[in-house]
Amino acid sequence: MALGNWFVGRFLAFLLLGNLILAAVPFTSAQQAPPAPAVAGPSAGTNNPEFLATADEVVQEMSKITGWGIKTPLKKSIRSREDIHAYVLKQMDDEKDAKERYASGRSAEAFGLIPKGFNLDTFLVDLLTEQIAGLYDPKAHEFYIADWIPADEQRMVMAHELTHALEDQHFDIEPWVHAARPNDDAEMARESVLEGSAMAAMLEYELKGKGLKLADLPEFDPSVFVGDLAETPILKKAPPFIKDSLMFPYFSGLTFSIGVLKSGGWPGFASVFARPPANTQQILHPEVYFANRTPTPMKVDLPAAAPGENWVLLEENSLGELGWKEVLKQYLDEPRAKAMAAEWDGDQYATFEQKDSKRLMLFARIRLADIVSASHFFTEYAEALEHKYPDRTGATRRQNFLTFVSGQGNVFLRCNGRECITLEGGSSGMFLQWTAKLNWRLIPEAPQPPPASTDIRTAESDTMAMELESVPGF
DSSP states (O other), X not given: OOTTTTTTGGGOOOBOOOOOOOSSSSOSOOOOOOOOOSSOSSOSBSOOHHHHXXXXXXXXXXXXXXXXXXXXXXXXXXEOHHHHHHHHHHHHHHXXXXXXXXXXXXXXXXXXXXXXXXXXXXXXXXXXXXHBSEEEETTTXXXXXXXXXXXXXXXXXXXHXXXXXXXXXXXXXXXXXXXXXTOHHHHHHHHHHHHHXXXXXXXXXXXXXXXOOGGGSOOOOGGGGHHHXXXXXXXXXXXXXXXXXXXXXXXXXXXXXXXHHHHHTTTHHHHHHHSOOOSHHHHHOHHHHHTTOOOOOOOOOOOTTOSOTTEEEEEEEOOHHXXXXXXXXXXXXXXXXXXXXXXXXXXXXXEEEETTTOOEEEEEEXXXXXXXXXXXXXXXXXXXXXXXXXXXXXXXXXTXXXXXXXXXXXXEEEEETTEEEEEEXXXXXXXXXXXXXXXXXXXXXXXXXXXXXXXXXXHHHHHHHHXXXXXXXX
């Protein structure tokens, strides 16, 4: 699903935090980049002496804060909204080709993260053009600032983006991020290091006048900013998944970065770039990163012939803890989704599309922390699937096993040990072949009465149930 980059890739905009009022506790308000004024502030191009001098001054300050020396002169320019719009379009093509972007959107649709037919490309271009206040391009090694940003707010944008410029000179950030591919969750974790460390450096820049350092301040929740930042016209229309994925690298990355600063100061980031976080779980729970706990990689491990010649594989990837939290949050309340996703210990999914009908089929395999967590996941995800498919009929439910028929095909969920698998849009035969490939024992289980809302049986579901019961040992 390209969930690692969560569709926004390396051209993620820096959401201008505006005039942060730094008191004893530093954060009391936040604003996003203001709309472009009728008459732009600084003139476009690279010949604005005030802009050039300010950028040089700020990069010197950021070098002192981080300890990352300036190895080469800084390239910098002022860009119009039209320039930035063109840049976003180019970056979208550079990051992923049209086929990859199509696969990403279809996978997000299969998980229920975006509405069916949602034009993700167009939405993201408009969103990022609206949001960008400034950016550092690691391909061109150049800093751009939007020409509509007032001069008194430019320093904050510079502090953030010029931290990226210094990181690039010391750690070569473009290949460093892409080295996580094809694991999108791992790539998202690396993006979070970049954005979180730049947020931390920007806040250190604001605190320096008070003689304070970020690591010395009381703990705080960076998510307090999200309410204001999500109020821009286009972002208000975004599905929750898009909002969350856009914010995650900045705010969860900031929490992670503060953990690095508290444990080793700015020199501690050299170790982080040498041993990057392996997944979003390590960003969400920095103690897991510092303990160097990384799940064993998983595979969906489908039978060789599945799902058949009529189907095209769109992509295989990992959701990670963040991805599963987003999936669960679509259908459950956020506290339950967050608590359940924290039990994640590895996953992989595979999305297929039927050649003619364009119907989707989704396989997902997840490992939980222990057997109790897997049983809990079954309960929670069964409820999520029932909300996802309100047209379901013919439910069959047993201990740690659920299946029903929906307008988009059969749906299956089963847990075994501390693993769970789900198939949406497939057949009972295909599901049985998959469980056999996984060497899962088919143990007889006492039937459980389905919920009253799903106590409807159909010929198709009865046939499917008989198929399951006809398998020796089931």
